[in-house]
Amino acid sequence: METSIDWELVREIISCVFILAGACFMLIASIGLLRFPDFYIRMSAITKGSTLGLGLILMGMAIYFNQPGVLLKVLAIITFTYVTAPVAAHVIGRTAVQNGIAFWGKTNLEEFKGYLMKHRLERHTNQDRYTEEVPPAMMEKDGGAGDAAGKV
Amino acid sequence: MRLLLIHAIMAAFLTYFAFQHAITGGMPYTAISATLLFAAVMFILWLSTYFYRRTYFHKLPKLLYFILFFIKELLVANLKIAYDIITPHFRIQPTVMAYPLTAKTDLEISLLANLLGLTPGTLSIDVSEDRSTLFVHTLYLKHGDVQHLKQHIKNGYERRILELTA
Numbered sequence: 398m399e400t401s402i403d404w405e406l407v408r409e410i411i412s413c414v415f416i417l418a419g420a421c422f423m424l425i426a427s428i429g430l431l432r433f434p435d436f437y438i439r440m441s442a443i444t445k446g447s448t449l450g451l452g453l454i455l456m457g458m459a460i461y462f463n464q465p466g467v468l469l470k471v472l473a474i475i476t477f478t479y480v481t482a483p484v485a486a487h488v489i490g491r492t493a494v495q496n497g498i499a500f501w502g503k504t505n506l507e508e509f510k511g512y513l514m515k516h517r518l519e520r521h522t523n524q525d526r527y528t529e530e531v532p533p534a535m536m537e538k539d540g541g542a543g544d545a546a547g548k549v
Numbered sequence: 550m551r552l553l554l555i556h557a558i559m560a561a562f563l564t565y566f567a568f569q570h571a572i573t574g575g576m577p578y579t580a581i582s583a584t585l586l587f588a589a590v591m592f593i594l595w596l597s598t599y600f601y602r603r604t605y606f607h608k609l610p611k612l613l614y615f616i617l618f619f620i621k622e623l624l625v626a627n628l629k630i631a632y633d634i635i636t637p638h639f640r641i642q643p644t645v646m647a648y649p650l651t652a653k654t655d656l657e658i659s660l661l662a663n664l665l666g667l668t669p670g671t672l673s674i675d676v677s678e679d680r681s682t683l684f685v686h687t688l689y690l691k692h693g694d695v696q697h698l699k700q701h702i703k704n705g706y707e708r709r710i711l712e713l714t715a
Contacts, residue, residue, distance in 0.1 A: 422627055429634040437686050438643060441672040442630050448667060449627045465564075465583035483666025483673075490674050490686065501643055508695070509645035512675065512684060 412461035419453030422446050435501035436493055444486040451478055552598070552605050553612075560590035608713060615709050619664070622705075626669040629689065641688040645674065646695050648683045651707055658683070660710050668706070 426446020433439045452475050459471040495516065500506060506513070564586045568578050598606045633639055652658050662673040662683060670688030677684070691697050 422631065425631040425634050429630060432634060434639075435643075437672060437674075438641065438688060441666075441670060441686065441688065442634070444666055444672070445623070445626045445630060449623055459580060463580045465568075465578070465580050468580040468584065469561075479667070480663065483663045486666045487662055487673050490672055494674055500645070503643065505642065505644040508647040509684060511647075512677070 408460055408463060412457040415453050415457030415460060419450040419457065421450075422453065423450035426450065435504070436498050437490060437500065437504075440486055440490055440493075444482055448479060448482045451475075552602060553609070556591060556594045560587050560594060563590050611709070611712055615713065618705075618709070619667075622668045626667065629669055641670070642690050643686065643688055644690055644695060645684060645686050646699065647677075648685050648699055648702060650676075650681060650683050651703070652711060653680070654714070657710055657714050660714070661707055664706050664710070665702070671702075 423446055426443050429442040429446065430439050433442055455471045455475055459468045564583055567586060568583070595606065595609055633641060650658060650661075652661055658676060658680065662676070665671045665673045665683075665685055672686040674684040674686055676682070685702075687698060
């Protein structure tokens with residue numbers, strides 16, 4: 398044994414890689430939030446990016462500290478985040494549909510038409526261009542339709 | 550499920566006890582050694598279930614395999630989306646599809662919807678009132694073929710979930 402491996406250094410490097418990868422995934426997801434054309438695509442990009450990013454950063458922390466207590470807490474946080482993050486995404490996406498947020502123009506909605514007809518949301522779909530500014534008159538109408546759909 | 554929790558708590562306490570009373574014989578109290586010891590205790594407990602709970606004995610390997618599969622899918626999802634974000638053109642073809650559910654109970658449906666929230670390009674939107682269809686917003690379709698993706702979800706996720714909860 399001429400050279401002994403410095404395990405602390407190895408651990409530090411591994412945790413650095415994990416934390417950097419997590420931060421990169423989060424950064425890319427945030428760029429996606431700006432770049433993607435419609436609400437639903439943004440939603441699916443940001444949930445994946447942020448959950449994986451958080452998981453990697455926490456794992457990096459657990460590897461750095463190398464204590465069973467920290468590892469246990471980190472695993473608990475990761476489990477609960479991974480269970481709850483998609484629930485939040487699902488609820489926000491569903492609310493958006495119910496409130497008639499428009500889909501991107503290129504979205505293929507063939508199998509979704511029945512659902513939209515049933516909830517009287519068909520006129521909000523497939524606008525040619527995704528616009529965030531809705532004229533106030535239309536917004537009132539949308540709100541009314543959304544309420545009606547909610548009651549049904 | 551309950552047995553898994555009981556076993557995990559037992560194994561955690563045993564590991565803690567072993568380290569407290571230095572039964573491990575000079576093994577350093579670090580995350581790696583604790584994980585190894587915990588895994589060893591869990592393995593012995595799992596072997597013992599062969600005699601009194603055969604279903605658990607068969608399910609635990611499936612659960613581990615499912616977790617690995619899930620991590621792989623999560624990584625693939627992120628890499629795909631990251632590639633789309635940092636290259637100038639989108640390769641996405643967003644589609645809302647009506648996915649016919651085989652899963653019946655609340656637990657299975659919510660597990661499947663949760664899983665779809667974290668796997669490549671999919672986001673579950675709503676379940677129809679008679680619980681027969683799940684509306685899924687997807688980004689990536691191979692050759693614009695919805696049936697292909699449906700088959701993938703059916704064989705990849707739903708079958709595993711049904712095997713685990715059955």
